[in-house]
Amino acid sequence: GQNIDQPTEMTATEGAIVQINCTYQTSGFNGLFWYQQHAGEAPTFLSYNVLDGLEEKGRFSSFLSRSKGYSYLLLKELQMKDSASYLCAVRDPGNAGNMLTFGGGTRLMVKP
Amino acid sequence: KAGVTQTPRYLIKTRGQQVTLSCSPISGHRSVSWYQQTPGQGLQFLFEYFSETQRNKGNFPGRFSGRQFSNSRSEMNVSTLELGDSALYLCASSLAGGKGETQYFGPGTRLLVL
Numbered sequence: 001g002q003n004i005d006q007p008t009e010m011t012a013t014e015g016a017i018v019q020i021n022c023t024y025q026t027s028g029f030n031g032l033f034w035y036q037q038h039a040g041e042a043p044t045f046l047s048y049n050v051l052d053g054l055e056e057k058g059r060f061s062s063f064l065s066r067s068k069g070y071s072y073l074l075l076k077e078l079q080m081k082d083s084a085s086y087l088c089a090v091r092d093p094g095n096a097g098n099m100l101t102f103g104g105g106t107r108l109m110v111k112p
Numbered sequence: 113k114a115g116v117t118q119t120p121r122y123l124i125k126t127r128g129q130q131v132t133l134s135c136s137p138i139s140g141h142r143s144v145s146w147y148q149q150t151p152g153q154g155l156q157f158l159f160e161y162f163s164e165t166q167r168n169k170g171n172f173p174g175r176f177s178g179r180q181f182s183n184s185r186s187e188m189n190v191s192t193l194e195l196g197d198s199a200l201y202l203c204a205s206s207l208a209g210g211k212g213e214t215q216y217f218g219p220g221t222r223l224l225v226l
Binding site for chain 2 (some may be wrong): 025029030033035042043044045048050053086089091092098099100101103104107
């Protein structure tokens, strides 16, 4: 089975940097995704990591350590519009096709 | 290219009824997955369809079922609705569900069971 943990809520200030952690304990691993979900909207894809290291995409970066079962999403130069839930999801390797197990999500509040 | 579309967007049903939700994937995408999202349980995988066949199934009772048509459109059905089925039902599509492929989510159908 899969167990994925994220902090429930975080608060940060506009213009600052915030790191959202995700730890996972899984029977296997075949990639980790980060999604952003604004209230009342669909999740939108942010990043994908399958190898150890840092993936950078503009203001957003994601890091993975497979040996530690750990990932983080780094958001720089925070903007008010970054207030949203951030979902960490692990892809199950045991089956062909798509089966993602999601963490509970981290609700980020960005304050002026 | 149009995104994933889901209909209806909102639905109110009573206990014991059944409901059918529809999902049209992004053009060219053949894998369609369904998820249930609730405040208490978060996002949970229901099932995935590819080429009209159910390829993966999550831990949900048999009241939850689905199907996929030859044009990759998918429907899910919930029979004998219970209060606990109130949730946001999200559909996601990807090209073929292969390794590393991103799933793109639709806006969801918000179901309220009274």
